[in-house]
């Protein structure tokens with residue numbers, strides 16, 4: 024075991040820091056982009072991504088033929104560590120580069136990879152993930168949106184929901200049902216398409232935290248060529264698993280207050296016991312210790328995963344642990360902070376609330392993190408069944424044709 | 433033993449639920465949530481209706497224009513108001529301002545304010561906090577000089593619409609509880625996590641005010657008002673937690689995933705069972721608080737703290753796990769889960785956060801079990 028950078032890693036870290044100092048502002052308290060300036064934010068994000076690609080910091084682990092740098096995963100971690108110290112606008116690319124493009128690389132034709140991978144890496148084109156539907160979220164294989172073959176084309180009708188970033192995305196990967204007469208997992212097929220294809224309509228969803236980061240996407244007689252199919256007809260679930268495996272790696276550190284902010288709040292705030300500050304309060308100190316071991320356990324666990332990766336092993340379902348820990352801890356910490364602020368904790372005005380209301384804002388965002396990318400309950404089932412080898416829950420959907428499944432409606 | 437509400441009290445509860453379902457539909461709550469800047473931060477029609485029904489004066493003696501029933505009736509109403517996330521300044525006016533007047537007001541002060549409260553003419557508020565963290569008697573900076581009040585209070589629930597405020601202020605070396613009319617006093621609305629209730633910063637500048645009770649008694653009086661309010665707020669919290677549980681159970685029966693009702697998954701079953709257990713623990717503690725409040729029992733301080741701690745935990749759990757049970761739907765603005773998540777947080781801090789109440793609880797327990 025050795026936590027020191029190798030000479031090669033140290034050189035890379037220095038290079039990354041130099042790049043970040045030249046191209047990003049240092050971290051400010053402001054975490055969420057004000058809605059009015061989303062287009063400004065996107066412009067800024069695209070410009071940053073372009074510089075990142077030019078400097079060789081986009082697709083660090085991707086093969087050179089795809090515009091990547093072909094480095095080991097640890098270099099990705101190093102860049103992430105350094106980038107997190109800055110106010111880097113990389114959010115809009117997380118789904119595309121983390122999930123969609125890896126799926127394209129695995130299943131698209133050589134010609135298509137040449138056409139799409141580069142522009143995505145340079146931030147010229149943004150991608151979204153069109154999987155979830157109103158009646159198929161956790162059970163995404165139960166989705167309804169239909170694609171029917173018509174000559175060399177497919178005609179698509181149906182609806183997706185919760186599609187993050189669909190309103191500013193250029194392309195999306197789309198999971199649809201091509202055969203309702205077989206078991207649900209066997210009748211799916213994956214495609215990619217331009218979000219500007221006629222018949223695609225994006226409607227923003229107003230989320231409980233106030234903004235509109237995700238959308239409903241409607242498909243009405245949308246026609247796309249068979250050449251935009253990823254994988255074989257009926258193999259959509261196998262393709263989707265590649266995307267979802269990458270999601271586990273993509274959903275990394277969580278947004279929200281960092282330790283410096285938590286400690287600062289605790290130092291400034293009188294304790295609920297009436298004696299000293301919150302930081303001197305025994306109950307708060309005990310909670311702080313628990314948050315610390317949970318956060319460190321996650322962080323260090325990722326190092327173990329990275330080490331395994333660098334030895335050529337693939338990350339297993341154990342990486343599901345991260346999101347459960349991070350999302351719940353975020354909800355706990357922000358709740359504790361609001362309660363400790365006492366009457367004042369209800370104030371969410373950035374100019375009045377301590378630390379520019381980062382605790383209040385994150386409190387409203389945390390419930391979404393517990394749901395997005397697999398709910399707490401689904402991730403725990405994955406740990407129980409795939410890691411611990413426990414038997415599956417009773418399945419009433421096995422061996423039944425999709426069209427005959429009970430849906431409650 | 434008879435540890436339950438009477439039949440009359442239960443029928444009052446049924447009536448309240450019907451009225452609130454009718455007048456304070458979630459649509460009315462949302463009208464306040466989505467209001468334009470400058471629009472009133474409460475539902476004026478509902479306020480009028482509850483005044484006409486006599487709810488505002490239910491615990492006010494008849495000689496002061498009230499209905500002259502007891503606190504048990506008030507508890508019953510509070511639970512229903514909590515369930516409905518009612519967008520009216522009921523807590524500020526009734527649990528805080530009215531209780532303070534009944535506890536410490538002179539006959540003249542009661543004559544002046546209580547009839548107006550009972551009729552719905554006067555909205556009150558309770559101004560304690562001045563900054564982040566639990567208030568302390570020696571940290572209060574708002575001052576009262578015997579006739580005028582100066583200094584800023586923030587946040588004050590319903591301070592944006594109130595006609596008068598009960599204020600904790602420094603007077604000489606100690607603290608006093610005072611009452612001030614808010615006509616002409618500088619107030620600015622403050623943005624909070626729960627826009628279904630208004631909040632303000634109030635800046636007093638030599639504002640005319642009168643003391644409630646004696647000079648130097650302010651902190652103890654405020655503590656006594658908070659104990660009373662804690663029991664009543666606990667009922668609102670229990671009502672809110674119950675509403676979340678009902679929503680979640682209903683959704684779990686009707687939503688399908690993997691071709692099963694999600695309520696057939698044990699992860700969901702146990703989650704809902706945990707919410708139920710917490711709500712029942714809170715309810716029983718709240719009932720005991722109601723008994724102590726209505727009988728002026730010496731057990732009130734401990735019972736109030738227990739009711740408050742249990743109810744805050746139950747509503748927090750229920751409001752967040754109701755969202756979780758709803759999956760993506762729960763995270764939308766259109767679905768009502770977040771109204772409860774917001775209100776749960778407001779009620780958790782409105783009379784002081786749970787850390788403060790846990791400390792009070794244990795201190796009172798120590799006193800009771802002194803060596």
Ligand SMILES: Cc1cc2nc3c(=O)[nH]c(=O)nc-3n(C[C@H](O)[C@H](O)[C@H](O)COP(=O)(O)OP(=O)(O)OC[C@H]3O[C@@H](n4cnc5c(N)ncnc54)[C@H](O)[C@@H]3O)c2cc1C
Pocket residue numbers: 118151152153154155156157158159160161162184185186187188237391392394395396397398399400401404687688689690694697698699700756757758759760761763
């Ligand atoms: C902020 C956010 C961003 C998102 N972005 C995207 C996106 O870009 N693209 C996309 O395709 N989707 C996206 N999603 C959708 C997300 O993947 C789904 O919301 C999620 O998988 C849950 O599905 P659901 O909403 O249908 O809830 P449901 O599946 O209906 O779940 C309801 C409840 O039942 C529980 N449950 C379901 N099945 C089981 C089981 N077998 N055992 C125990 N409990 C169970 C769940 O845990 C949950 O508590 C996003 C969601 C959010 C909140």
Ligand SMILES: Cc1cc2nc3c(=O)[nH]c(=O)nc-3n(C[C@H](O)[C@H](O)[C@H](O)COP(=O)(O)OP(=O)(O)OC[C@H]3O[C@@H](n4cnc5c(N)ncnc54)[C@H](O)[C@@H]3O)c2cc1C
Pocket residue numbers: 698
């Ligand atoms: C102190 C004690 C006193 C007892 N007294 C009596 C008595 O007076 N009379 C009498 O008849 N019996 C008595 N019992 C027995 C008791 O009722 C059983 O032990 C109990 O019902 C569990 O059954 P089991 O031991 O077969 O465990 P199992 O049923 O095999 O359970 C093993 C584990 O699986 C879990 N489990 C089982 N089914 C489910 C499910 N559907 N969902 C989720 N989890 C599940 C259990 O919670 C447990 O963790 C007593 C047991 C104890 C420990």
